[in-house]
Amino acid sequence: MKKKFIIPVALSSALLVGSIPMNSVFAKLDDSKVVSSVQASKKWNEKASVPVFVKERFAEKFSSGTPSNAVNYLKKNEGKTGIKNPEKNLKVKDIQKDELGMTHVRFNQSINGVSVEGAEIIVHFNKNNEVESVNGRINQMIAEDGVDTTATLSSDTALKTALSSVKAPEELTYEPTTELVVYPFEEENHTAYKVNVNFMGDEPGNWFVFVDANTGNVIDKYNGLMHADEMKTQKGVGKGVHGDHRELHISHVKEPKSGTKFALADYAHENLEGILTYDAKNDTDTRNDTLYVGDSAAFLSDYDRAAVDAHYNSEKVYDYFLNEHGRNSLDGKGMAIKSYVHYGSDYNNAFWNGAWMTYGDGDGKFFISLSAGLDVAAHEMTHGVISHTANLVYRDQPGALNESFADVFGALVDDKDWEIGEDIMAPAAKADGVTRLRSMSDPNSVIVSNAQRAAYGSGVYPAHMDEFYYMPRNVDNGGVHVNSSITNHAAYLIGQEIGRQKLGQIYYRALTVYLTPNSDFSDARKAIVQSAIDIYGEGSAEEVAVHSGFDAVGIY
Structure with a gap:
């Protein structure tokens, strides 16, 4: 019997599968399969991160697409959006103008000037300064319960705690950052310091650590590693x-x-x-x-x-x-x-560490040098694009979207096929039938090689929500690599209908204009549909193809 190869090293936000630690269009999930920890937090999570998507049939016109006019629209339409006191509870994060003449005003939800982690709202003005749509996610618990944003702990103390909690070496890749935020976690809105610590070494890390701003306890943490003279x-x-x-x-x-x-x-x-x-x-x-x-x-x-x-x-x-x-x-x-x-x-492995790409040479048995893959380079660099745009949280469905968008652009740059990693497999792995890491065209044809992950599903990469892997967060950050193949397959099906170039235009717009840190699969469908409408028009073949692609993978 031939030896079956297993990926020996896998890092969060790296290319590989990891084991380190309009109308409503929600994906239909089988709740009976969810692990108990997810069931316990389901009600809380729904209230702490509520999707907002309003598409205006009769757009309201303003003199300009400014933050103040965006707030005026939200004040008039609290009933539609569910956003209360927007002038008080939102602060401007970014203003973006695009090639279609649209203006997109992005807000952070905040309380007492402190940002609520992951809660963002975007108001979209068309070229005539009419509000066409609003999307994002809002924390309704803030309005209901209120939060004391007083911090008794110093940011320096929080930093020391964070460094210790991830066993950071003395040498860091860049200066750590510390920001006071409201962090929804396990049935409570915590006032916390969000600390980003980045380092290389035997176990590289791009850690996000949330330290309670009053008790000093570590609330939560995750590794977001997205596995001279003048020169002429x-x-x-x-x-x-x-x-x-x-x-x-x-x-x-x-x-x-x-x-x-x-x-x-x-x-x-x-x-x-x-x-x-x-x-x-x-x-x-x-x-x-x-x-x-x-x-x-x-x-x-x-x-x-x-x-x-x-x-x-x-x-x-x-x-x-x-x-x-x-x-x-x-x-x-x-x-x-x-x-x-x-x-x-x-x-x-290969990974994006938040600042640069890193490539291993492989062991010669499973992988050769990972820099050999153009799709690998495009995947890792797209993680960099994502971190500067939607900044999708590297966990659960947002993390799977992060991985999926990286794969999609990997396949768009390396456009000879719809496979990921086929150029980095070693001869011995190929001889054993392991010829690529993931397949966007036929996800089920690739085995999930890590037994810990395979225990939560069929043992192959899923192509439909019926095959979704319900993983705890300590396994592949909640299934970010495995479940990404569902939305990968949707992208492949859309691409088959409209071509790669149009697929890239639509997906790039969705990533940079509509998605927010906590966007899930259904949010992605809305964003990608709206992007197709923006570029190609309502009722266009491109919009129809997007609907069809997501329908086919069970994201309704």
């Missing part, structure tokens, strides 16, 4: 992991003792800080990492191959978002795109 850019060449010839943008660097070298540093793109590739040198200590440098403009050695593909693929993904969606880098503002290759020893 010139052309270089390299050989990729599979032997492909790559044309690269590289730069001269001058080193004191060894003279001129050539770095995988691309400064050829206007208003972009650069595309930079680093060498992690087969360890997990970031103090050893350096910009990837060679003696010539040709990167042809076996050790170079992972870096060549990471550098080349990063530029491909950057070009896609710029050319298709007018987005300048992951944050839309030209942030540097950084990749680290040769991470760890036989490291079977």
Whole structure:
């Protein structure tokens, strides 16, 4: 009997399946399968994160699409939206104008000026300054119960507690952030510090820790890891992991003792800080990492191959978002795109850590170098786009949407098929029939390889809500990788009807304009339908295709 391969390492928000810790269109779920902890919090969760979706049939016209006019609309329409005292309980987070002439005013729900975690409302004005729709999620418990937002604990103390709770090393990737929020969790609205701690090492983390602002207790935490001299850019060449010839943008660097070298540093793109590739040198200590440098403009050695593909693929993904969606880098503002290759020893994963992409070399049995996959690079970089737009919480259905959108754009950039990870499988895994990580066209054809996850479902990736995996949060963050294949399949079916280019336009708009941190599958359907209407018109073939795709996977 041939050996069955199991993915040996899996990280939250990494590409791989992880084991670390209008009318209502809700997906129909079988509540009898939900684990007891989910059942206990179901009523609470519904009241703490209530979906809002209002589509105006007769739009109300204003002089301009400003926050104050958005609030005026909400005040007049409390009965439609369920949002009470909007002038008091909402604060402006962002104002976005798009290529269709629409203005989108995004608010955070707040109490006493303190943001309610995950509660956002967006008011959408058309080009005539008429309110066309409102969507998002609101916490109704705030209005009913009220919350004391007084904090007796200092933010410094909360930070120390957070660092200790995740066993953070002394060296952090970037300065931790601390924000006072109202955090709904386990039947109570807590006033808490939300602390973001990011580090590399043997067990990299992009932790979000919620520390009670009065008791100092850790309420909740989750790992959101989404598994010199002036340089002159010139052309270089390299050989990729599979032997492909790559044309690269590289730069001269001058080193004191060894003279001129050539770095995988691309400064050829206007208003972009650069595309930079680093060498992690087969360890997990970031103090050893350096910009990837060679003696010539040709990167042809076996050790170079992972870096060549990471550098080349990063530029491909950057070009896609710029050319298709007018987005300048992951944050839309030209942030540097950084990749680290040769991470760890036989490291079977790739991840977005909140600041850059990291690629392991694989163990040669299950994976080869993970930077070989263009869809892998696009997946990880899309996590960066998501974190700067909808910022979908990396848990449960919002987390599954996070993974799904990363897969969708992975398949749109690497457009030769609808499979994910087919270019990073090792020969031995392929010989055993493991030829890709996930299939958007036929999810059931791929086995869920981790026994802990497989115990919660059929053992294969689901293609319909009837096959949904009801997982506790300590398994794959509530099924973020496994359940993502349901919405992946919907995207595939839509793409088959309207083509990849239109699919990308609709999904990008939904991600950047309509979705909010706690959006679930039914919210995603609404957002994607509305995006199709915005771009192609009500009753269009594109809108019909979206409805059909979601109907087919049981998200009604």
